[in-house]
Amino acid sequence: MIVAALPWISPGLLSPGLLLAAAVTAAAASLWLLLPRGAENRLARWLGLALGAVALAGLVATGRRLGGLGEDAVFLVVSLVAVISGAATVVSRSPVYAAIWFALALAGVAGVLLVLGAQFLGVATIVVYAGAILVMFLFVLMLAQPSGMAPYDRVSNEPLLSAVAGAVLLGLLSLFVGRLSAETPACCRVPSRGAALTTTSGQAAAPLPAADAAATTADPLAENHVARLGGELFGRHLLAVEAAGVLLLVALIGSIAIVSRHGDPSGELTAAGRSR
Template sequence: MNVTPYIFWFLSVLALFSALMMVTSRNPVYSVLWLIGTFFAISGHYILLNAQFLAVVNIIVYAGAIMVLFLFVIMLMNLNRETEPQKNRWLKFIGALAGGCLLLVLVAALKDAELKSQQAMVGGGSIGLIKVLGKELFTRYVVPFEISSLLFLSAMIGAAVIGKKETSQTLNS
């Protein structure tokens, strides 16, 4: 008995449910936790697709570093309460409607696409392995890879400059 479809469905439902909970939670901390859940589900999909490297990186970078950063900022600002003022009900409705329309339009547009019969290789294939990706990364993609280090450097400096406490002038609210 092939369990792959069951795992797929389980992970999909988990991802969607977590995402919905993330969007609807009043408490930002819960949102962060639900988002981490989503990321885990997506990582599960990566494993299912035998993209082991990305699955690991996703957990380490996203679920680990980035989400911890989010959590940290929320804690820092003391926002872990349900204090968020709610949007106008109408605007909320219209926003949800617009998003729903987007989904509808995209699904309607793509449901008859030619790749309907195509399959994604599940469980096999070696391209997701660190060995293959690493070889690619350090041969064909070595320049972008090095440039990304510059990106990180500038992001670091930017974050430091922005985060520096301004002494003289403040924006008036």
């Protein structure tokens, strides 16, 4: 009976809404099972991995074909690397492993950025995050990690509710993404600003023919990508760049100021902390 009924049910099962619902449910269950919840449970881990795979499959099915098989494959690989590594970052018990998984997730993100044509950002993400920020994280871990597996790494705060909240957020966002259409609403149409771009040399770019200008500026993959980005950054956003530079300086001085203050003035908390 059930087998006989399958052909009638399956079209409904594969409808986008149900697919998304299933993927979201699987994601929530998977995250709940995988998040640290005290004692190790091998069965829960395997079940979580399996459900995670189901959720990923659902998400992949939700995605759209880009066109060529190659492009699809590349995007699929880098995005899977990013998401799987991100999930591993979140569920890893050891913070060191979490940091390493995060590095891998950054690599995936960099890949996605490259596919999206943001060459500079892809490389910058690797260099700045994986090269600088993450190393700082590891330093801190080495400085601050107590020996052995800390109890707070082995339990989570409200794992079920957190996983459900995350999954619902993902489901909502996916729902909205799926409803996007190519039509830009009239109210949100942005006028082309190609003529305003400047070159790296600082001279005003020669005005391009109108039809051509729209085509080149609309495509970040056009030639002189980094030069154009730099022009945009140091032309139109120069003030913001200066502000960002000041922000970096302030953060530098601030962190030094904070770290050079040894403990709290009263000394009570520090003493308590040391004795623990």
